């Protein structure tokens with residue numbers, strides 16, 4: 231019988247039996263083994279950085295004589311955290327969205343937040359490395375919450391927690407912290423007296439300021455270390471690397487240990503059931519999945535029919551932005567403008583075939599996963615939804631396109647039979663190869679597929695590869711509609727991302743997947759159509775990025791490119807509320823930016839309608855390719871310095887910014903600081919404090935992406 235449901239029959243019964251057998255076999259072995267004192271290295275990671283650092287810590291711990299195992303927080307499970315089972319925990323955690331936990335930590339985080347007993351984690355020694363980006367309003371929300379809750383529940387910190395900010399450079403700060411981790415970790419695992427670190431002490435003791443750590447780390451890495459075999463200026467790809475046999479390979483991490491074994495399904499009937507289930511996606515059952523509260527996620531999405539798809543950019547432009555309308559009828563989803571639509575994508579089948587070819591594996595083979603360590607009773611790699619085929623795991627569950635982390639390169643190096651290829655990959659993981667790693671791998675926007683192409687002798691075992699590849703993360707798109715106007719429909723827009731890299735063209739995973747799915751409906755003549763497609767979707771809250779309760783304070787909205795999309799929803803909401811009457815409305819301005827009027831003026835007609843009916847009082851557009859000089863939103867905002875100051879500060883209005891976090895959000899932030907100084911006569915420090923206050927009062931709110 232399925233838990234609380236009707237008895238399982240046919241294929242479902244076979245799948246349930248396979249899972250239960252694997253789980254039982256790993257439990258049996260765990261019961262036979264006495265518990266060993268070991269450190270649990272637990273990560274919360276959305277795009278793989280925290281996972282990579284956690285894996286590197288686990289691998290290196292062996293050389294320090296420390297037994298350890300590495301798990302995502304969800305794999306660990308909050309119910310398994312206790313002084314008896316997990317006495318020493320090293321947390322490596324990032325945040326996503328607006329201070330949200332990464333998907334592989336969300337269930338753990340939920341349970342941790344609910345836990346109240348001050349004794350629940352008594353006897354546990356922990357430390358935490360937080361990863362974050364100070365451009366985000368909820369900077370370090372997840373790591374800080376983990377640390378606070380662990381302490382509140384009785385755990386003790388054995389090594390000063392550290393925060394590594396992307397803005398200052400994660401790698402150096404993390405390396406420095408890990409370097410200082412070994413002695414206290416060894417002591418904690420040995421059960422020695424722990425030198426407790428209080429949050430206050432961390433400020434001066436265990437925790438080095440990020441700037442200090444940064445300079446320590448960089449000066450250490452510059453001292454007496456070879457600069458590598460050649461200048462990075464001439465480097466574009468791995469084939470450009472010339473590695474001599476005496477190249478300095480110091481700092482190469484230990485090869486990550488594989489945690490899992492794959493158990494191949496030999497029963498062809500059982501394998502066929504799995505293949506059929508994968509082929510018939512979405513099944514009737516998946517199509518009919520409904521949550522009465524409208525709570526869906528990437529694992530259990532709502533399958534929404536696509537009602538409309540329309541191209542928003544000119545047909546001749548190399549920029550392809552598509553508008554999509556999804557039917558949410560029956561889903562019980564309630565969204566607010568500012569929320570995002572999550573979409574669970576799949577990888578390009580050609581890339582999957584490349585990996586299968588490189589590894590020489592039949593994609594139709596079906597497997598289950600069991601832990602290699604006999605004492606482990608965790609369900610590992612749950613995101614694969616095993617039993618599954620290799621093809622399915624690589625297409626739907628693993629991230630095969632993002633920039634490879636050093637532990638992945640280290641694994642690949644281990645499995646190159648060609649000595650030169652191996653040394654190239656080792657060099658990229660080494661301290662002296664840091665600049666080459668940044669240039670070739672990070673800036674070159676490489677991927678595991680591209681590395682396998684460049685190193686044909688590389689044949690990593692599938693179990694180790696599946697263990698190390700991060701889960702394929704869902705993608706989030708700002709909703710561009712309001713339910714007050716659109717009811718059961720939700721709209722969003724996306725740019726089909728195509729990057730030119732030194733290796734060749736690299737396509738955005740989700741945007742190309744949606745483009746492939748939706749394009750048949752776009753007729754050449756009308757550029758608009760009614761597709762018969764469904765999208766697996768779920769709602770992600772926009773946090774503080776929402777329409778204010780009042781229309782009586784001014785709104786300044788800044789959203790170049792697809793950053794304008796949430797403001798379409800804001801304006802629909804505003805129109806509906808104005809039409810309902812009863813609210814005075816203060817001025818509402820929008821600063822939008824695009825290349826040129828005839829190419830990518832997204833939602834031009836809709837925005838002009840809002841303007842005409844006075845839902846929007848001013849629309850200022852910055853054209854970057856229309857005229858003799860490039861004009862961006864911050865230039866247009868500066869032209870209205872006095873009005874912006876009056877609306878935002880004197881009238882205590884709202885400033886919303888949406889779009890690219892790498893440059894636009896920073897330029898706009900600097901522009902606002904300059905306006906506070908010029909129009910408001912504030913000093914530089916007063917301007918910084920003022921914006922921080924506005925941010926705290928949720929009157930300066932940003933939804934930015936990297």
Ligand SMILES: Cc1cc2nc3c(=O)[nH]c(=O)nc-3n(C[C@H](O)[C@H](O)[C@H](O)COP(=O)(O)O)c2cc1C
Nearest residue numbers: 275276277278279280324325327329362363369370
């Ligand atoms: C969509 C997105 C949202 C993010 N939100 C936050 C946030 O709210 N707070 C924060 O400190 N960092 C935030 N970050 C920065 C990440 O925490 C940081 O890049 C981290 O290194 C990612 O680690 P991971 O690869 O393990 O997920 C965000 C990054 C992205 C891409």
